[in-house]
Amino acid sequence: MSKRYDLIVIGAGPAGMTAAIYGVRANLSVLLLDKLAPGGNIVNTNLIENYPGSGKINGADLAYKMYEDTQNLGVEFEYATVNKIEDGEFKKIYTDEFDEAFEAMTVIIATGTRPRMLNIPGEAELAGVNVSWCAICDGAKYRDKDVIVCGGGNSAIDEGIYLADICNKVTVVTDFDLTGDPTTAEYFRSLDNVEVNSYKAIQEFLVEDGHLKGIKFADKDTLENEQIVEADGAFEYIGTLPNTEFLEDTSIENDRGYIITDEKMRTSMPGVFAAGDCISKGLRQIVTATNDGAIAAQEARLYKKSKEMDENN
Numbered sequence: 379m380s381k382r383y384d385l386i387v388i389g390a391g392p393a394g395m396t397a398a399i400y401g402v403r404a405n406l407s408v409l410l411l412d413k414l415a416p417g418g419n420i421v422n423t424n425l426i427e428n429y430p431g432s433g434k435i436n437g438a439d440l441a442y443k444m445y446e447d448t449q450n451l452g453v454e455f456e457y458a459t460v461n462k463i464e465d466g467e468f469k470k471i472y473t474d475e476f477d478e479a480f481e482a483m484t485v486i487i488a489t490g491t492r493p494r495m496l497n498i499p500g501e502a503e504l505a506g507v508n509v510s511w512c513a514i515c516d517g518a519k520y521r522d523k524d525v526i527v528c529g530g531g532n533s534a535i536d537e538g539i540y541l542a543d544i545c546n547k548v549t550v551v552t553d554f555d556l557t558g559d560p561t562t563a564e565y566f567r568s569l570d571n572v573e574v575n576s577y578k579a580i581q582e583f584l585v586e587d588g589h590l591k592g593i594k595f596a597d598k599d600t601l602e603n604e605q606i607v608e609a610d611g612a613f614e615y616i617g618t619l620p621n622t623e624f625l626e627d628t629s630i631e632n633d634r635g636y637i638i639t640d641e642k643m644r645t646s647m648p649g650v651f652a653a654g655d656c657i658s659k660g661l662r663q664i665v666t667a668t669n670d671g672a673i674a675a676q677e678a679r680l681y682k683k684s685k686e687m688d689e690n691n
């Protein structure tokens with residue numbers, strides 16, 4: 379029989395690593411799984427300036443510090459890509475890499491999100507260099523410079539307003555019009571340094587010496603009227619995708635793939651909790667991910683305790 383744990387945490391980003399730390403400190407046996415190196419999305423973030431107590435810190439450095447904390451506390455870690463969860467008194471966690479399922483009384487899902495990509499030339503080369511998915515994180519790099527915002531929904535508008543405060547010029551290129559909240563959209567459009575190009579198809583990020591030179595786009599319907607706008611940075615807001623496909627065959631409720639939890643991070647499957655960017659919520663940042671992770675681990679501890687009390691009665 380495979381080894382049983384009190385808690386298995388799926389995903390070693392900020393949410394999962396925090397959950398593992400709180401779990402092991404609460405005397406739970408904890409297994410932390412990730413398909414990649416620990417750290418999650420922050421590994422690819424150049425500079426983090428909004429995680430209290432860390433000053434200005436490189437994302438990979440912060441990820442390493444978090445991982446070091448898990449190891450100093452004795453959290454067991456395995457590289458594994460989870461492809462299925464099976465419900466039961468002990469949940470079974472199936473992975474691509476191991477023949478046998480891992481088993482645990484409680485599970486915390488902290489598998490985060492990935493950005494929806496434009497999939498156009500230049501994008502892969504410039505990702506993390508001059509193409510970003512987070513203005514709050516990378517906007518300051520473009521102080522008094524020109525940037526492009528790809529997309530016209532609420533995220534594009536909110537982050538575009540943030541960028542307009544910092545940058546010289548914000549050029550929006552979107553395949554519809556601005557589709558976010560109308561009042562905010564009109565405010566955004568009225569800003570002196572914002573130009574909106576609606577109903578356009580983005581075709582290419584132009585690269586020069588490994589850096590962004592500009593963006594090429596044309597009319598969406600006809601692909602005519604090709605235009606090039608020069609810029610120093612580009613921010614993509616065409617949506618994110620939760621890494622939750624492996625839950626498709628379960629009863630865990632979701633909203634467009636984002637796991638629905640209550641304030642205690644409980645999912646609709648008893649004993650299974652979720653934390654971080656993969657849940658349905660408003661603000662996806664490190665500080666909210668660590669917050670969720672701590673609550674989820676505390677609730678996992680209480681779940682185990684209540685099961686033990688039931689057995690003794």
Ligand SMILES: Cc1cc2nc3c(=O)[nH]c(=O)nc-3n(C[C@H](O)[C@H](O)[C@H](O)COP(=O)(O)OP(=O)(O)OC[C@H]3O[C@@H](n4cnc5c(N)ncnc54)[C@H](O)[C@@H]3O)c2cc1C
Nearest residue numbers: 389391392393413418419460489490515654655662663664
């Ligand atoms: C470019 C960029 C810059 C950012 N900058 C900042 C910033 O400056 N400040 C800030 O507060 N926030 C920033 N953020 C947001 C921040 O990174 C996220 O809010 C945070 O990482 C969420 O943590 P998480 O643990 O929920 O998910 P993630 O960090 O996404 O971690 C999820 C983990 O789960 C793993 N995983 C996924 N699927 C599976 C599976 N099936 N099996 C096993 N493992 C799996 C992934 O490999 C990953 O390691 C930035 C985001 C991006 C994209």
